[in-house]
Amino acid sequence: MTQTQADDLRPTTAEPVVLMRGISIEFPGVKALQDVDLTLRPGEVHALMGENGAGKSTLIKALTGVYTPDAGTTTLNGVQVAFHGPAAAQSAGISTVYQEVNLCSNLSVAENILLGREPRRLGGIDGRAMRARSAEVLARMGLDVDPASILSSHPIAIQQLVAIARAVEIDSRVLILDEPTSSLDADEVAELFRVIRSLRDEGVAIVFVSHFLEQVFEISDRMTVLRNGRVVGEYATAELTRLELVSAMLGREMDLLEEIERAVAESAPSDATDTPLVRVTGLGRTGAIEPFDLTIRAGEVVGLAGLLGSGRTELARLLFAADRADAGHVEVDGRPLRLRGPRSAIAAGIAFCSEDRKGEGLVADLSIRDNLVLAMQAARGWARPIPRRTKDELVEKYIEALDIRPGNPDALIGNLSGGNQQKVLLARWLVTEPRLLILDEPTRGIDVGAKAQIQKLVADLAAGGMAVLYISAELEEVVRLSDRVVVLRDHRKIAELDGRDVSVSDVMALIASGDQADHRSGGTERKAS
Amino acid sequence: MKAAQLPTRPEGAAPVATSRPARRRTPVPTRFLPVIATFVLFVAMFGVGSVRYEGFASGQVVANLFIDNAFLIVLAVGMTFVILTGGIDLSVGSVVALSTMVAAAGLQAGWSAPLTILAVLAMGSGFGLLMGLVIHYFEIQPFIVTLAGLFLARGLCYVISVESIPIKDDTFRSIATGVIELPGGTVITPSVVIALVVVAVAAYVLHLTRFGRTVYAVGGSESSARLMGLATARAKVGVYVISGFCSALAGLLFSFYMLSGYSLHAVGMELDAIAAVVIGGTLLSGGVGLVVGSLLGVLVLGTIQTFISFEGTLSSWWTKIAIGTLLLIFIVMQRLFVGRKA
Ligand SMILES: Nc1ncnc2c1ncn2[C@@H]1O[C@H](COP(=O)(O)OP(=O)(O)OP(=O)(O)O)[C@@H](O)[C@H]1O
Ligand SMILES: [Mg+2]
Numbered sequence: 001m002t003q004t005q006a007d008d009l010r011p012t013t014a015e016p017v018v019l020m021r022g023i024s025i026e027f028p029g030v031k032a033l034q035d036v037d038l039t040l041r042p043g044e045v046h047a048l049m050g051e052n053g054a055g056k057s058t059l060i061k062a063l064t065g066v067y068t069p070d071a072g073t074t075t076l077n078g079v080q081v082a083f084h085g086p087a088a089a090q091s092a093g094i095s096t097v098y099q100e101v102n103l104c105s106n107l108s109v110a111e112n113i114l115l116g117r118e119p120r121r122l123g124g125i126d127g128r129a130m131r132a133r134s135a136e137v138l139a140r141m142g143l144d145v146d147p148a149s150i151l152s153s154h155p156i157a158i159q160q161l162v163a164i165a166r167a168v169e170i171d172s173r174v175l176i177l178d179e180p181t182s183s184l185d186a187d188e189v190a191e192l193f194r195v196i197r198s199l200r201d202e203g204v205a206i207v208f209v210s211h212f213l214e215q216v217f218e219i220s221d222r223m224t225v226l227r228n229g230r231v232v233g234e235y236a237t238a239e240l241t242r243l244e245l246v247s248a249m250l251g252r253e254m255d256l257l258e259e260i261e262r263a264v265a266e267s268a269p270s271d272a273t274d275t276p277l278v279r280v281t282g283l284g285r286t287g288a289i290e291p292f293d294l295t296i297r298a299g300e301v302v303g304l305a306g307l308l309g310s311g312r313t314e315l316a317r318l319l320f321a322a323d324r325a326d327a328g329h330v331e332v333d334g335r336p337l338r339l340r341g342p343r344s345a346i347a348a349g350i351a352f353c354s355e356d357r358k359g360e361g362l363v364a365d366l367s368i369r370d371n372l373v374l375a376m377q378a379a380r381g382w383a384r385p386i387p388r389r390t391k392d393e394l395v396e397k398y399i400e401a402l403d404i405r406p407g408n409p410d411a412l413i414g415n416l417s418g419g420n421q422q423k424v425l426l427a428r429w430l431v432t433e434p435r436l437l438i439l440d441e442p443t444r445g446i447d448v449g450a451k452a453q454i455q456k457l458v459a460d461l462a463a464g465g466m467a468v469l470y471i472s473a474e475l476e477e478v479v480r481l482s483d484r485v486v487v488l489r490d491h492r493k494i495a496e497l498d499g500r501d502v503s504v505s506d507v508m509a510l511i512a513s514g515d516q517a518d519h520r521s522g523g524t525e526r527k528a529s
Numbered sequence: 530m531k532a533a534q535l536p537t538r539p540e541g542a543a544p545v546a547t548s549r550p551a552r553r554r555t556p557v558p559t560r561f562l563p564v565i566a567t568f569v570l571f572v573a574m575f576g577v578g579s580v581r582y583e584g585f586a587s588g589q590v591v592a593n594l595f596i597d598n599a600f601l602i603v604l605a606v607g608m609t610f611v612i613l614t615g616g617i618d619l620s621v622g623s624v625v626a627l628s629t630m631v632a633a634a635g636l637q638a639g640w641s642a643p644l645t646i647l648a649v650l651a652m653g654s655g656f657g658l659l660m661g662l663v664i665h666y667f668e669i670q671p672f673i674v675t676l677a678g679l680f681l682a683r684g685l686c687y688v689i690s691v692e693s694i695p696i697k698d699d700t701f702r703s704i705a706t707g708v709i710e711l712p713g714g715t716v717i718t719p720s721v722v723i724a725l726v727v728v729a730v731a732a733y734v735l736h737l738t739r740f741g742r743t744v745y746a747v748g749g750s751e752s753s754a755r756l757m758g759l760a761t762a763r764a765k766v767g768v769y770v771i772s773g774f775c776s777a778l779a780g781l782l783f784s785f786y787m788l789s790g791y792s793l794h795a796v797g798m799e800l801d802a803i804a805a806v807v808i809g810g811t812l813l814s815g816g817v818g819l820v821v822g823s824l825l826g827v828l829v830l831g832t833i834q835t836f837i838s839f840e841g842t843l844s845s846w847w848t849k850i851a852i853g854t855l856l857l858i859f860i861v862m863q864r865l866f867v868g869r870k871a
Binding site for chain 1: 560733736737738739742743745746748749750752753754755756757758759760816817
């Protein structure tokens with residue numbers, strides 16, 4: 001691979017906007033960044049690449065004044081700067097979408113876009129101008145949402161787009177996007193890329209972080225790869241192959257990765273037993289998902305495919321009784337189960353690993369150990385204490401199985417990198433040893449290596465007799481892992497396919513097709529009874 | 530690895546967000562429901578009162594609600610700001626007492642009325658500022674800091690005097706005895722006007738200024754608000770200054786009402802203020818609530834008292850029992866609202 005000089009890629013004569021040199025940041029026990037350089041040029045999309053915990057988000061926060069570096073200098077347009085907080089960076093022309101949605105869900109969409117920059121009239125905030133302005137920005141993003149609606153009434157994907165809209169609205173010279181696409185589907189990503197390109201052509205310097213290599217290769221002009229808090233190198237995207245990038249990120253050859261993937265592929269067609277573990281009949285909730293039937297056997301992986309907003313999460317939430325169903329019933333082991341709330345679902349051995357890890361999943365102020373123990377204790381009931389030895393063993397086991405980094409059980413969840421938080425969330429449900437595990441976007445925000453690990457884990461769990469309902473926007477994953485694939489569209493179950501001989505394109509065709517799909521009875525479709 | 534991208538918008542398909550039907554909302558946004566519930570409760574209580582007791586359904590009874598609770602309205606407004614950020618201010622009752630003391634002692638020492646009023650307001654705001662700074666910069670829980678404030682302010686009262694100090698100043702007396710006649714023969718006091726102005730100003734600040742919106746944002750998620758580049762420190766400290774100012778103002782209104790300064794005035798009044806705010810639909814966790822709700826909350830509390838005085842035979846402790854029950858009901862109701870929203 002070639003390590004390019006700063007100016008032999010595009011005919012840009014422009015001086016760098018941002019120059020970070022020798023940045024180091026140390027947290028208690030972790031050297032998050034060591035002697036890191038970053039150069040951002042106007043009119044360029046710069047990807048920041050690296051495994052979970054490599055230091056990408058930390059570098060961004062060092063630039064925007066959330067953290068003060070222990071060493072190193074930052075210059076903006078040739079002038080040395082040290083921001084004392086995000087507000088200062090923002091007013092200097094750096095607008096940022098941080099990893100995870102960082103908005104106020106109690107306020108309206110319009111307010112979230114314009115908070116701090118509200119148009120004013122006659123000494124007060126001009127509500128009408130505010131809605132008009134945000135409607136404009138939303139339209140530019142290709143989004144059709146009511147600016148006056150409360151943010152929390154929208155799904156995560158929309159919230160993420162609103163966060164991006166907020167950053168785009170600021171007329172800035174540097175736009176930083178930390179994993180902006182983690183919960184978007186292809187259409188929305190395409191829309192976002194259109195916006196990014198037009199900003200780039202206007203001369204904005206853009207930082208783009210993503211674990212989707214495809215997207216990185218599509219949008220970026222240049223990339224800086226980090227590993228364990230150090231820079232591996234700066235590369236021109238055009239001169240780098242995927243393989244080279246992955247080995248730069250992981251510091252090992254791709255072979256290992258492929259090995260894991262092969263193992264997944266082999267163990268995937270697990271031997272499902274014939275007795276249904278969970279049988280759902282006519283379960284539905286108006287406005288969320290139309291009544292559907294579904295049978296899941298022990299040892300089986302059932303995949304849920306569909307576009308974002310097709311009702312995937314809604315279906316899962318009904319099954320977990322996080323939302324109340326208006327119709328239908330659920331049987332577990334042939335016995336009817338009254339789903340009165342998540343507790344009753346948990347008692348029946350159903351676990352739900354939510355896609356919204358910040359809102360629903362983790363307790364940020366507790367350590368990895370406490371988070372795991374909390375779930376374990378809740379599952380056992382509070383009257384039966386768990387011996388210290390068992391706790392430690394289990395915590396060790398999961399940290400190792402999921403390769404959670406840092407592997408220190410006492411690290412606070414709030415301080416872990418986004419991907420590692422996701423792993424802890426997964427581990428938290430695994431310790432409860434559920435019989436049916438519902439995974440909603442378990443690989444979101446997770447790096448290539450860990451993604452393969454998680455898929456392998458799912459395959460192993462199913463082989464061990466656990467039933468898994470696997471939800472993911474990535475059809476490849478769903479198809480590879482699942483014994484059966486349930487396809488949703490427009491809040492309706494439209495088909496159920498046998499996973500063994502289904503291909504990604506079959507599923508795509510179903511999702512894209514019109515209403516005739518309801519009546520289509522291909523050889524692979526099984527009538528849900 | 531997203532090797533297989535989903536098809537990019539098949540022909541004739543709708544644009545992005547329409548495939549995800551925007552959930553139709555009820556005509557009344559959920560955030561107004563608690564306030565409406567409080568209003569309905571208030572009207573219903575009044576309805577019951579007018580059926581049961583003769584003379585209950587008069588304009589003057591309503592006006593008296595405002596007259597007797599003007600100081601509590603002002604206190605509740607300040608408390609609303611604090612609770613909206615997710616904080617709490619336990620010191621307000623003591624600051625009311627301290628304000629009556631400072632006012633009475635100052636006047637006794639020969640200060641002019643305007644000077645006394647200014648001094649009291651400055652003292653309250655400064656007290657709030659101090660607590661706010663400690664809460665924000667030392668990251669100590671508001672509960673603890675304002676509890677310390679509660680003891681401190683009450684203790685300072687005793688430093689000034691252990692006895693009750695009467696207020697004989699002419700300006701104070703004329704405000705205290707002054708009445709404003711409304712069309713229809715109902716009378717109110719200047720305090721009522723002051724309280725209503727405070728409510729109006731608070732509503733303006735909360736809804737039409739950046740400071741106010743930042744208060745809501747901080748209550749929604751402080752870390753997000755910070756990352757959004759909002760002036761969170763100013764909002765977090767500011768609400769305690771406002772609460773301190775309101776407490777001092779309430780203290781002045783209270784001294785108009787009692788015409789004395791006394792260390793034992795307004796004991797436990799912070800709890801009445803918190804109760805009013807919660808009954809008015811403001812979430813204790815912050816971020817959700819309206820100042821009008823707090824006004825209605827005070828009126829509900831006042832109505833309970835009116836009931837008891839009309840009943841005549843009931844002990845005034847029934848007020849506490851009624852308030853306690855109501856609080857429980859409202860908090861449970863809020864839980865249900867929030868739970869259903871998810
Ligand atoms: N506030 C903090 N306190 C202590 N450690 C921290 C803190 N923030 C980050 N870290 C640690 O610094 C390292 C880098 O984290 P960072 O969030 O930058 O990773 P990342 O590259 O963004 O990963 P991901 O792809 O998972 O988002 C991690 O080991 C993390 O645990
Ligand atoms: Mg990150």
